[in-house]
Amino acid sequence: MAKKSVKDRVSNEINAGSMADIAFLLLIFFLVTTTIDVDKGVLVKLPPWSDEEPDITKLNKRNVFSVLVNAQNQLLVRGEPTKVEDLKDRTKEFIANPQRREDLSESPKKAIISLKNDRGTKYKTYLEVYNEVKAAYSELWNEECQRKYGQDYSDDLPVAIRKEIRSKFPLVISEAEPTNFGEE
């Protein structure tokens, strides 16, 4: 009798040797299906909807930097045709106005960027223009931050410093209702 009970105990043990194999199988499945793609993009805050169009004609003309894009993806910046590559430098010059020119913005706080495009404008061009304007501002923030604190503007800085710099060069982009000449 005693002999039999020993034999029973041995056969009751489950062999756990294959456990690792099973776990490996699951692990490999998750490794393969995992997508570690971080979504990046240009973050934008849209203005709240209002039924009446904001009237930018009331503003002083020298404070408005108008960028028009037509259905052929050509740019018209303040009445003259411009290339996208030159847009950033022109925007920076307009906002900061280092030479205190009469036709550029009175002060960075009063500067307004006005974008207008056509319904036929390619999204790629639209985003490029938006990106250049944002890049102009972030370069200005960087310069200001370097001058004052000796480091680049980044999200790691304390909120107070970021607010101070941003309030010196507030990012104001106004987007007008697009024209409709070239929609497919």
Added chain:
Amino acid sequence: MSKFSDKGGKEPPKVSTASLPDIVFMLLFFFMVTTVLRDAELKVAVSVPQATELTKLEQKSLVHYLYVGRPTQKYQSLYGTRPTLQLGDKISGIEDIPIFIEKHKIKVSESQHGRITSSLRVDGDVTMGIVQDIKTKLRKSNQLRVNYSAKPRQD
């Protein structure tokens, strides 16, 4: 000397593999927790444009995606070739956006509603017409945090 050299020295001791399953399980759980399964099959072709001023989107639970592009070859017979909007995993019209946003809001706690972001994954070659309509709809439904999805620019 012979006192210390016992017969066990002849063959090396076996490494115990008993803890191997535990290690593997630990890795497994790590991947199970961090995995975000691809939630939507893309029915439109989207190749996002390049940009430099990029922000990384944190907290995927607060982000919903709006895909805009031309239907892929497989779906062209069904939906045509004009650029369309895809919400979740189905092709939708612009008028479906408010419901789509509401559905997402239900899943998010009230205090975080202001941080919900719409990520627009728009094909670079799509014209602004449809994008403008989407933007207007988003503004009307008071969903103002928008991300124009883009790839980092390689120079």
